[in-house]
Amino acid sequence: MLSDFAVETLDLCRSFKLKKAKKENNDGLVTALDNVSLTIRKGELFGLLGPNGAGKTTLIKILSTLLLPTSGKALVDGIDVVRHPEKVRKRINMVTGGETSGYGILTVRETLWMFSQFYGIPTRIVRERIDHMLKLLDMEKFARTKIGKLSSGMRQKMNIIRGFICDPEILFLDEPTLGLDVQISRDVRKYIKRWVKENTKKTVLLTTHYMAEADELCDRLAIIDQGKVLICDSPSNLKKSLKRDAVFHIEVGLLTDGLDRFKAVSGVKSFAYEHRHHLGRTLLKFILEDDSVISNVTGTLSQNGSKIITLSKVEPTLEDVFVSLVGKGLEQ
Amino acid sequence: MKTDFKTNIKAIIARAYVRVVAGNREPSWVISETVLPLISTAAFVYVYKALNAPEEFTGFVVLGGAMSAYWMTVLWSMAAQFYWEKEIGNLDLYMIAPISRMSILLGMASGGFVYASVRAGSVFLLGSLIFKIDFGVIDFGRLFLIFILCQFALFGLGMLFSSLFMIYGREAWHGVSLFQEPVYLLSGFYFPVKSLGFTLALTASLIPLTLGLDGMRQLAFKKGVEMGFLNINLEIGILAFLCVFFMVASHYALQFMENLGKKTGRLTLRWQ
Numbered sequence: 001m002l003s004d005f006a007v008e009t010l011d012l013c014r015s016f017k018l019k020k021a022k023k024e025n026n027d028g029l030v031t032a033l034d035n036v037s038l039t040i041r042k043g044e045l046f047g048l049l050g051p052n053g054a055g056k057t058t059l060i061k062i063l064s065t066l067l068l069p070t071s072g073k074a075l076v077d078g079i080d081v082v083r084h085p086e087k088v089r090k091r092i093n094m095v096t097g098g099e100t101s102g103y104g105i106l107t108v109r110e111t112l113w114m115f116s117q118f119y120g121i122p123t124r125i126v127r128e129r130i131d132h133m134l135k136l137l138d139m140e141k142f143a144r145t146k147i148g149k150l151s152s153g154m155r156q157k158m159n160i161i162r163g164f165i166c167d168p169e170i171l172f173l174d175e176p177t178l179g180l181d182v183q184i185s186r187d188v189r190k191y192i193k194r195w196v197k198e199n200t201k202k203t204v205l206l207t208t209h210y211m212a213e214a215d216e217l218c219d220r221l222a223i224i225d226q227g228k229v230l231i232c233d234s235p236s237n238l239k240k241s242l243k244r245d246a247v248f249h250i251e252v253g254l255l256t257d258g259l260d261r262f263k264a265v266s267g268v269k270s271f272a273y274e275h276r277h278h279l280g281r282t283l284l285k286f287i288l289e290d291d292s293v294i295s296n297v298t299g300t301l302s303q304n305g306s307k308i309i310t311l312s313k314v315e316p317t318l319e320d321v322f323v324s325l326v327g328k329g330l331e332q
Numbered sequence: 333m334k335t336d337f338k339t340n341i342k343a344i345i346a347r348a349y350v351r352v353v354a355g356n357r358e359p360s361w362v363i364s365e366t367v368l369p370l371i372s373t374a375a376f377v378y379v380y381k382a383l384n385a386p387e388e389f390t391g392f393v394v395l396g397g398a399m400s401a402y403w404m405t406v407l408w409s410m411a412a413q414f415y416w417e418k419e420i421g422n423l424d425l426y427m428i429a430p431i432s433r434m435s436i437l438l439g440m441a442s443g444g445f446v447y448a449s450v451r452a453g454s455v456f457l458l459g460s461l462i463f464k465i466d467f468g469v470i471d472f473g474r475l476f477l478i479f480i481l482c483q484f485a486l487f488g489l490g491m492l493f494s495s496l497f498m499i500y501g502r503e504a505w506h507g508v509s510l511f512q513e514p515v516y517l518l519s520g521f522y523f524p525v526k527s528l529g530f531t532l533a534l535t536a537s538l539i540p541l542t543l544g545l546d547g548m549r550q551l552a553f554k555k556g557v558e559m560g561f562l563n564i565n566l567e568i569g570i571l572a573f574l575c576v577f578f579m580v581a582s583h584y585a586l587q588f589m590e591n592l593g594k595k596t597g598r599l600t601l602r603w604q
Contacts, residue, residue: 016597061600064428068594089430101421105354117346118429120339162425 003078006170006203007040007063012072014058014227032058034227035072040205040220045196047214047221048207049322055227056207060172063205064094077169092170093119095163097178099156104148108139108158111147112165119166126165133161137191153184160188164195173206177213189217211318223322230325235318242316242324245269246288251310252301255282262286263327265300267293272319272329281309287324340435347439351409351447365401366454370462373397373455376522377463387466388553389523394459395552396521398452399545402486403515405448407508410490413440415497415504423498424600433586437494441487468554474564475551481571482544488578489540495585499593515539524549524559533561540574543567 014033033055040046048056061067062074065085074081076088102111109130116126134140137157147155156176163171173192177185196204208214214221215235222232231238254275262271262284270287286297291313301308314320323329355361373393380389417423426436459465469475497504518536519525525533525546536542547567550560561567593599 064424066424066427066594066600067597068591086430089428092428094424094428096421096424099421101425103350103354103422105357106350110349110354114346114349115425115429117342118339118426118431120342120430 003075004042005039005075006042006044006077007038007046007205008073008075008078009036009038009059009063010073012036012059012062012074013070014055014062014067015070031227033062033069036224036227036229038222038229038232040203042203043196043200044219045192045204045206045217047218048205048224049209049211049214049221049318050207050224051209051326053226054224056224057174058227059224060094060174060205060207064092064172065089091168092172093163093166093168094172094174095159095176097156097175098152099159101159101162102147105146107144107146108134108150109143111158112162115162116165121166129165129167130161133164136194137161137187153180156180157184157188160191164191169201170203170205173204175207175209177208177210185213189213193217211322215318221318223325225326231321238318238321239316242287242320245316245324246286246291246293247314247316247320248286248288248294248297249310249312249314250284250286250297250301250308251281252284252306252308253282254280255284255306258304259284262297262300265293265296267296270320270324270327272323274329285320285323285329287320336430340431343429343431343435344439344442347436348443348446351440351443355443355447356450361451362454365404365451366458369397369400369451369455370458373459373522374462377459386555388549388555388559390463391465391467391553392524392549392559393522394456394463394465395548396545397459398456399541400516400521401448401452401455402445402483403519403521403541404512405444405451406486406490406493407512409444409447410437410440410487411493411497411511412504412508414494415500418498418600427590427599433590434491434583437491437582437586440494441491444490445483445487466554467552468556470551470554470557474568475548478544478547478551478564478568478571481568481575482540482547485540485571485574485578486544488575488582491582492578492585495582495589498586498589499596499598515541518542520545524561526559526561537562537570538574540571540578543571547571 012033013031013035015029015031018028018030036055036059048059050056058067062069063076063081065081065088068082077091079087081088106114112130113123113126134143137160139154139157142150142154147158150158160176163173176192177188180188192204196202206217218235220232220234221238223230254277256275259273262268267289268286269289272285274283274285276283288294288297298308319329376393377390380393414423417426426433497507518528518532519539519541520528525536525542528536533542543562546561547564550556550564590599
């Protein structure tokens, strides 16, 4: 055992040069990671939660040896990813959401066999693992199907199997359920949970922007925005941190203009919204200093002529934690 | 170390499998990669027949037409391949696997060789039968040697291109397109390369197909030596040098481009 930690980063930074046309008033650099320091213990299912462009994928690329950091340190199982990438690669694998890897002309079984060979796994063992995993993910009947003929959901299930087939010490899952339907997402989450439970020393680093997924799966998670880690704790502790605040959800008719004025209402700590176009409604989410502030909010709504459809005080969710930290919702 | 070696061998076989087995799964290749090249070969054959050119020229054209399968494979299934691998997401997975990147290239090359040989063999066999080619092989041993050296050097060149194009996007596609036709001319696919003149033919000899084709023609036809460019042993020596040169160069180019790609972030950047 090289380290007690599966992943450690210290002041990790990564910036990218912008193309000339995109340079504005800055020095032509965009910061994807800004002094990220994290530790992930072995056996943890750790989540990185953040909006698109927050830096989640950049962090995974550095940890999986696909990208060099601009500065700082990144260790995987105690091994420096810059100095000894070849040692790191023996311990990891990665699955990305919406992945289209493989060759359409190969069958599911052939694809899984091909990728397993890059890890030197004997064909006999691979066959057993493929059978076992296809069964667990209810994909047995697709074993001989060419992957070019699979639906995106089935293909992602196959990708998940590909990630697990080499039995890595640390698995990076970058938005693994992106774009999948409810049932397939549930199957994938169930499989991930089962794997971590059965292999107590194995670690999963999962990035997602689905709050419920992070809440359901992760032992601990870090909320990341604009390349910075804002907070890192267990989902329950994160939610507890908002317990003292009053979290209200108000549904009104579709409201698209002047939403920023709610931020200025006295006593509003954070505010986010979510348009529900199919219902013709907008959900307003408030974190208030205390319950009494709700009258200021409803007053502002009535001044604007907005009719309240539902109003409820809710238990804080991870999304509320995110809103309180970032000042906006994930979808905004 | 032993395990690493075994893993790399497994990786070569696995990557070659895609070309060898899956590459022949769709029967449309018989039309697009055998019948169509045979038609363009036939056009040159009839030009030479109309001009009453020596009989050997018909054989030269059929041999050139068959060898074009290797060139197309090297260009489109080797040089530009890492670009496609990047677009579909395979490159990331190759790069994070605990194997030498050379084993992926070697797998692509060895699979590509088998894949192209099926096509080249079909064109060669059909062309020889249809146009009744009269072979007069002087030395089977050296003919085989020059063919093998030509293939090693050619796929070595493909591996070198592949590394260079690894971090580029559409530029790779355009670059490959630029190479296709000029090489048909410079390597003398449908005529003896000697006709280009010494300086141009020597420059063209950097492309392994030039000396490979010339050497095979010298050894496979009775009057081939008369129309040959360089002494056959010299051609074998140059091809052997090119084999080593392209293999070593592709190894270093691969390392350099991988590091550059990781620094700039272009290694896994898609849709460039």
